[in-house]
Amino acid sequence: MPILRVIDLSAHERYGVKGPQAAKWLASHGVATPKNANAWVLNKGKTLVMRLGTSEFLIEDQTDGKTCEKLASDTKRVVGVYKVPHADASYLLAGSEVLNMLSELCSLDLGESALAENELVMTQLAGISATILRQRMDKETVYRVWCDGTYGVYMQHVLRNIAVELGGSVA
Amino acid sequence: MSLRNSYKPGEWINRAKEINFTFEGEAFTAFEGDTISSALWAAGQKVLGRSFKYHRPRGVLSLANHDVNILMTDGTDTNMRADVVEVKDGMTLQAVNTIGGVKKDKNNYIDSISPLLPVGFYYKAFHTPRKLFPFWEHMIRKAAGLGIVNFDYPRILKRKLHTHCDLLIIGAGPSGLTAACKAASAGLQVTLIDENRHLGGSLSYDHGGHKVSAEYGEDLLKKIESLPNITVRVGAYAAGYYPDHFIPIVETGGITKVRAKAVIVASGAFEQPPVFRYNDLPGVMLGSAAQRLIYRYGVKPCHNGIVFTANDYGYRVALDLLAAGANVLAVVDLRAGGNGGLHNLELCKRGVKIYAGHCVYEAVATSDKSKVRGAVICAYDDKNNVALTDNKFTVDCDGIVMSAGWAPAAALLYQAGTAMQFDYDVQQFVPSRLLDGIFAAGKVNGIFELDQRMRDGERAANDALNYLGKLAVNTNAEKHSGGAPSHAYAMVPHPKGKNFVDFDEDIQIKDFENAAKEGFDNIELMKRFTTVGMGPSQGKHSNMNAIRILAKIRGLPVEKIGTTTSRPFFHPTPMGHLGGRGFHPHRLTSLHDWHEAHGAVFTDIGAWKRAAYYPQFGQTKADAIQAEAMAVRKSAGLIDVSSLGKIEVHGPAAAEFLERFFTGKYANQKIGTWRYTLLLDEAGVVVDDGVASRVADDLFYLSIGTANAAMVYREMQRCQQEWRLDIGLVNVTGAFGAINIAGPAAREILSSLTELDLSTEAFPLGHFRETTVANVPTKVIRASFVSDMAYELHSPMRQVPQLWNALMDAGKQKGLRAFGSDTQRLLRLEMGHTIPGIDTDGLTNPYEIGAEWVIKMDKPYFVGQRSLSILSKRPLRKQLVAFTLAANFKGEVPLECNLVIDSGEIAGRVTSISYSKFIDRIIGFAYVAPAKKAVGSSFDIRTDNGLLVAATVVATPFFQLQEA
Known part of the structure; x- marks a missing residue:
C-alpha cells in the first residue's frame, strides 16, 4: 500500500441544491438521496450524492457521470428548491498514512470505528470548513475532501507539504 | 569516588553502551539511558546547579522533574531538566544561572547578603530615588532569569x-x-500515558529492599503488552485538562490532543521535603530520589547516609539504601512514637540506629559549602514543633535522605473542576466530588498501600466501564489505616533560618512569617508576595508545605487555608510545541x-489576499495609488472585488x-433595483453595510463587505x-x-461587450440587471x-x-487599467463614502455617522431597533465629519487615529485621511464634538510628533472643493 496519495479532483462536475423540497426535486430527476442527514450514496457507481445536514445536497459526478449536467439544464425556479452554485476544491486522500495526515488537520475521529461508511462530516480541516467522507474504492479506504474553491490553493499547499513530509505523493 | 553500583534487574541504563559527554569543561562517561543528573552523580559530581536567587550550590533533590535544582544548557537548548533528560553522546553541558560555572559561580556572594534580599525586597527597595530606578531595573533584569x-x-x-x-x-x-488492564480486558480502547521513559511508576523504584513491587510490576507489564487495545505513550505528560475530556499530551516530538470518553487520573503524588536548616545542600535528597538513583540508574545516593523521616516511607528508603550498599548510619524519625512497622524491625536487626522523636536540626556543609558532610541531630517535640537542642550531636555523613510525606499530583483533577477535601487520616487533599467521566486512583486518591493502590486502579476502571455503559462490578479499595503517609508539620525551626520550603525560589520559613506579618496572610497573597510555587516547578515540592505553614501562622486548619489555582501546563511546554x-x-x-x-x-483583507496596488517601474506606493486613482477619474479603472x-x-x-435583519425597508423594493443595507448589532452598533438587489419577488442577491462576510452569514443563519x-x-x-469597472469611460467600454442597454434611462443608478458580458452570465x-x-x-x-481579460482588451484604447484595494479606499473617500470598521469602531452607532436616512424606525422590528430607540433620545457625543486641510498644506500630515484636540482635551480622532491628487487636497473623515460638525467649522488634529494641524469641515463629495 502506498504511504500517502493526494489527488486533486476539483475538476469533477458538481451541483448543489437545498431547501425543504430539494430531496423531492432530486427524486423527480431520478437522483436517489440518502435518508439520513450527513450521509451519502453512490448512484449507479457514477454519481456521489451527499446530504449536507438535513436539506442540502451536493452532487458530484465521478468519471462518466452526467447527472450534474442534467440537473443544471433544469433552470426552472421551484418553490422550496434553492440552487447552490459550487466552485469547490476537492481531493482524494489515500494510503497507509492518511489517518496520520488527517489527525494533524482535523480534530475529529475519522477512523473506521467513528466514521461509518456512508456517513460524512462537515468540520474544519487545516482551519477551514470542509466536508469529509470515507469511502471504499477498489478495496482501498480513501477519504474525500471538499472545501470552498477560493481556499483551494491553500489547501493543496497544506496537503502537499504534509504528504511529502510523510513520504507520500501528490497528483 | 564513583557511586555507580553493579547491575540491578529492571534498571533503565544499558551498560553495554557507554556515552561520553562534558559538563563545564570536564569529561564524564555515562551509560545509555542515564539522565544527565544520574550520570554526574554516579561520577561523584555533587554540585550540579546554582539556585535562582541566592546562587546556593544545589544537587539532586527529587530526580523526578518536581524541582529545578539542576538546569543545563547544551549550547543550543537551555533550561534542560537534567534529572529527566537523557544524556547523549557528545553533549557539552553547562549549568544555567552561573557566572564562571557551578563550582566557582561569581554570584555566590549573593547568598552571604541574602538577609538584605528577603522576599518582597523588589517592591520596597528600588522605587526611590526615582532617578536610580533605570539603573536598578537594568541590574535586576540582568540578574534575573535562568537560561x-x-x-x-x-x-x-x-x-x-x-x-x-x-x-x-x-x-x-x-x-x-491495573486500571488499564481491567479496562482493556473489558474491550475499551485505552490510551495509557506516563511522563517517565518506562512504565511502572513507583514499582520501578519503591522496593523497600525487597522484590515484591518489582514482581508486581513485571506481571502488570506483561499483561499490558498482551492487550492490543492499549496504546502506550511513555515520555508523555498530560499538560492540562480542558472541557469534555480534552487533554493535550506533550512528548519530545510534539503535542497530541487526546479526546477521551472518560479519564482516570492515576498520577500519583509528589514527595514533600521536610524543612530544616541547609536542607538544600547537595547530598540532601528526597527518599524517592534516592530510590530512583538506586534502581533506575544503578547509582548509590551516598556512601554513608542518614535517613530523616516523618513517616513510614523513610524506613523503606533506608532498606533500599542498604540494598544499594550504602551505610545507613541512622534513621531519624520526627515522630515521637517512631514506627515503620516491620521495616523498623528489619533495620534494627541490621544494626541501624533508630532515633524516634528526633530531628535533623541542621545539615552540616563542607568547608567550601558545596555539599553535606554531616547532620546535627537532636530530640524534637513533635507536638509543639520545638527542636530540643540541649543534647544535640553531629553525625558525619555524605548524604541525608529525607521523607516527610506527599502532595497529590492533582493538577488535572483541579482543572477538571474536582472538589477536593482535606483528609486527616492521610494528611492530604483527596477528591471529594469528581465530575462525570473523571476518576481518580492511587496516591492521588489518598490510597497508599501497594495492594490497595492496585485495587483502587481496578475500582476506577470498573467505575469508568459503568460510566461508559459497559457493566462492571463495583469494587472498592480499603481506606488507609495506620500512621498517616504524610506528616502534619515536618518543619524544624531554626533561629538562623536557611531552612528551605521552595527550592526554586529560595524561600525559607521566615519568609512566610514575615509575609504574614506584613498582612499577606491569605494563600493567594502569600503566594504572590513570597513567590512560593511560582518557579518552574510550580509548587510541586512546596505548595503543600506552604499551606501548612500558613495554617500554623494563622492558627487555622489546613482546609481553611485552601489551595491556589492550578493552571495548565503541568510542566513548562516549549513554544515550538504550542x-x-x-x-x-x-x-x-x-x-x-x-x-x-x-x-x-498584496494585502490581507479578512482571509483574502487582495491586490492593493500595482506599482509600475520606479513608483512608490503613494505614486502608484495616485496614478491608479487618476486613471479612474480621467478614463476608467478595473478592480477585482471577488472577495465581497x-x-x-x-x-x-x-x-x-x-426587513428584520437590516435597518432599511425592502418589502416594497422593486425587482431590478438595489437598496443600501446597514447591519447593526443588538446594541445598535454599526457592523457592516452593503447592497441588496432584488432579483425576483422571492429572491434577493446581497453584496456585503469582504472582512465581515462570514460573520454576517453566520448571523443570518442564527x-x-x-x-x-x-x-x-x-x-x-x-x-x-x-x-x-469605474470611471467616465466605463459605460463605453462595457457596452462593447454586452447587448444590455446601459443608458441612464434604461439602466439608472440604483438598478440591477442580469445579462451576459463577453459571453459570461453576469449580474x-x-x-x-x-x-x-x-x-x-x-x-x-x-x-x-x-x-x-475581455474588459481589459476592450478598454485598452481608453487607458483602462487595474486598480487595487488601497486605491479603492482613496476613491471612495473622494466620493465621501464611509467604510464600517475603518470609519466606525466597536461602539459607533448610525447617528454618529449621519446614517439616519437608512434607519426606518417605523418598521415593527429590526436588529438593534430597541437600542436605537434608547440612543436616539440621548445627545450625541461625537459626529463623523468630512474635513480637509488647507490648500497647499505643507508639513507633517496627520495619520489615521491621530487625535482631534479641543482646548487641550481629546475630542475625537481621524478615521480616514489621504492626499487626493485629483482634488489636490488632503481630505479625510474624523470624529469631532457635535458642536463642530457644521460645514466651515475648524478643529485641530495632533500629529504623531505633537504638532497641531488645523482642519476644516466640508461637505461631501470632496469634488466640490475643486469647483470651489
Missing part, C-alpha cells in the same frame, strides 16, 4: 496531532497499570495569478427577512434559527467573483461607491478571468 534564549535555535516543526480513545489513563504506576505547524488559511480570487503577473502588491460577500436570500419571506421564516440562505461568496449592479459612473459585475468565479 539564556538562543535566538539561533533551529526551527523544528513539531506536529500537533489529534487522537481519540474510550479511556485515557494518566499515570502508569500500579494503579494506572506553535505546531501553524495554519494560515487564505483565499485567492480566480484573478490572483493575473494580479501577481502584473506586479500587484455574496448571499442569496430565497423564499416567500425573503423581503421580511431583510437569526433564521430563531425567526424560522420561509426562506433559504445560500452563501455564494466563493462561487461568484466580481469586478468593478450587473449600477452602483457608485468609487465613481458616479461605475458597474459592479458578478459572474461565476471560474469565468471571471474571461470577463476581466
